[in-house]
Structures are given as structure tokens and as C-alpha cells.
Amino acid sequence: MDVAVAKGSEIGFEMLGMNSTREGNLRILNYSNGSHREKMLDDILRGMTKRQKSIPAKYFYDARGSQLFDQICMTPEYYPTKTELAILDQSAAEIMQFFFEEGGDLIELGSGSNQKIRKLLDGMPRPGRGRIRYVPVDISRTCLLKSARELLTDYEDLTVLGVLADFTQHLSVLPRGRKLLTFFGSTIGNLTEPEAVNFLRSVRAIMNRDDRFLLGMDMLKPIEIIEAAYNDRQGVTCDFNRNILAHIDRELGADFDPEDFEHLAFFNTGTECVEMHLKARRNITARIEDLGLSVEIKKGETIHTEISTKFSRKRAQRLFQGAGLSVSRWVTDPKGWFSLIELEANGMEKRNGGSRGF
Ligand code: AVI
Numbered sequence: 001m002d003v004a005v006a007k008g009s010e011i012g013f014e015m016l017g018m019n020s021t022r023e024g025n026l027r028i029l030n031y032s033n034g035s036h037r038e039k040m041l042d043d044i045l046r047g048m049t050k051r052q053k054s055i056p057a058k059y060f061y062d063a064r065g066s067q068l069f070d071q072i073c074m075t076p077e078y079y080p081t082k083t084e085l086a087i088l089d090q091s092a093a094e095i096m097q098f099f100f101e102e103g104g105d106l107i108e109l110g111s112g113s114n115q116k117i118r119k120l121l122d123g124m125p126r127p128g129r130g131r132i133r134y135v136p137v138d139i140s141r142t143c144l145l146k147s148a149r150e151l152l153t154d155y156e157d158l159t160v161l162g163v164l165a166d167f168t169q170h171l172s173v174l175p176r177g178r179k180l181l182t183f184f185g186s187t188i189g190n191l192t193e194p195e196a197v198n199f200l201r202s203v204r205a206i207m208n209r210d211d212r213f214l215l216g217m218d219m220l221k222p223i224e225i226i227e228a229a230y231n232d233r234q235g236v237t238c239d240f241n242r243n244i245l246a247h248i249d250r251e252l253g254a255d256f257d258p259e260d261f262e263h264l265a266f267f268n269t270g271t272e273c274v275e276m277h278l279k280a281r282r283n284i285t286a287r288i289e290d291l292g293l294s295v296e297i298k299k300g301e302t303i304h305t306e307i308s309t310k311f312s313r314k315r316a317q318r319l320f321q322g323a324g325l326s327v328s329r330w331v332t333d334p335k336g337w338f339s340l341i342e343l344e345a346n347g348m349e350k351r352n353g354g355s356r357g358f
Pocket of ligand 1: 072080185186187188189190229230237306307308
């Protein structure tokens, strides 16, 4: 279903071809500015003409890439999703106290599947849920609609305002009222440090005194555990990594053969990041038609596709400080593998005194 709407305009429920009995419970705001293709051309040109070739990790997530990512989350080796869900099981009720007395927006940046938001909603006593407006923000119209539809089926009192936007660029369009923002999955770890600080600053810029920001972060742990998570035995992460080339082939008329590349993922102890690469199995000349570019890749050379930072508390705190945020609650699992951190904006007069303990 194609929903073309003007910038920032609202689409009525019935215009989306959905069951009209739910009219009024869902609205979509479209802030995607259609520059996606230009940005992709620019990113790929830059990445393929550097000495260390690279492709930004956001290009993993075409329809197949999103499906493969969901499958990664279910592999026995990939601990982050399971651990974050377990933490949410334990702490949802406490987190959702935010809405016990006053309503507001529950904003999910990069919504994807709605598993985690469900945990939060389940932590809220049913009579109170009507006070919550769920605001998923995603660049994928398909994900946004699917997720909103499923939630509205299961949580009848909920109101959903979907925002079709790139949350790394368009946070200023979000509703300005009372809100609990969420950014799950340790996706922050896929940003470079300057990108992460910029992103956190832009979240800080839209926070009011009583707002909260719930951030998922994957923590440092034994290397074997980390490396196994990015080298699952079923090879799903390998397919996910190679699929980035299939995405570029389709979007930009390129002729990469994903099978010409090996999946490479390792923990860099210097940077404390997992690095993912695609390593050429032979000398390759690939054509990217829409860029008018031929790319030479030597056997053994790699294309860098992702970093996934594993945080120490110190590194996390440094990021927060740099962005003007401070911790109001820090929840973790018994092994300390993953953290859910509730943040508040610094430098704002507090209504109820200091912050709550960890
Ligand atoms: C989305 N992101 C947090 C995942 C991660 O673990 O960095 C993406 C991923 N890459 C390989 N496996 C999962």
C-alpha cells in the first residue's frame, strides 16, 4: 500500500485502507523528505572511494535485512535482545510509573518490531493505558504501519501517532508535550562516538524538565560471548551482512555478488567495538551503474559495514555528560551484560528534588 502525503500532513485512518472501526486511534505524520536516494548515492560514493571501503550500517535494513535482523535476535548466540527483554520484564512496572498519575507520549525511536514496547505497556495497569499515546518513529512505512496495526489490535485503549521520519535527523518534529522517549536495542552502539553525542544532544534538546529517556546499551563482557553473538552458527549474521550488497545492487543498479564476500566479525579490544566487514574472496571489479562508478576490490580486502560498541559504565557516563543528560535510573541483568538507562535532561529545575537512585 502506497501512502503518499505532503510533508508533515496527517493521514486519516480510513485513507490507509484499514478497518474503519478503529478510525481515530491511529494517525500517521509523514516527515520523510524523499531525499533517501540522494543520501544513499552520496554515502555509497564516499564509502567506496575511501582507502578502507565502507557502507553505512543503516543500509542493512531493507525488507529482507529487517527480517534477517529479527532472525538474528532469535539465534542462541545473540544475547542482547533476550537480555534487554528480560530486564524489561523485571522493570516495566517501575518505568511505567511515569504514566501512573499523568498521561503523555510514549515515543519509540526506531520502532521496528513492537516486542519491547509491549513489555512496557504490559507493565501498566490496564485502566491507565488510555492515558498513553504511543508514538513510533521509523523511516520504514511498512514497519510503522505493521507495528501500529498489531498494537491497536491487542491494546484497545491505546492511541497511536506514527511518525514517518529519520530519527537521526528529524527529532524536532516530535510532539513537545510530556513524554517518555525510548531507544532500545543498543542501536546507539552502531553510531560513532561523535554521532552518538550529536544524537543524544538532539534528544536532550526536545526534553522538558519531567521527561525521561530510556536507552538500551550493550555492555562489555567476555570477548568469546561477544564474538559468538556476531558469528552465529546458523550463518544468519553472515546472510544479514551480505544482504547489504544485494540492497545496493537493487537500489543503485550495482552488480556485487554477495557470495564473493566472506562474513568477518571480531571484537576490537582497542576501540571496544565489534567490527563487521565483508572480505573479498577474489579480485573483484564491481560496477555501480547509478553512480557511473567501477570499484576495484582486491582479494582479502574488506568493506567495513558496521561497528557495534560495547560500553563500560565510564564510557556511557562520558557520553551522557557530553550530551547534557544525567542518569535517573540504571537497570541491568544479573550478569551486567545489558543496561537500560533512564536519563533526564541536565540543568533543569527539578519539581521533586534530586534524581532517583539506580
Ligand atoms: C541493531 N544493532 C544494535 C545490532 C547490533 O548488535 O549492533 C545490529 C547487528 N549486527 C549484527 N548483528 C546484529
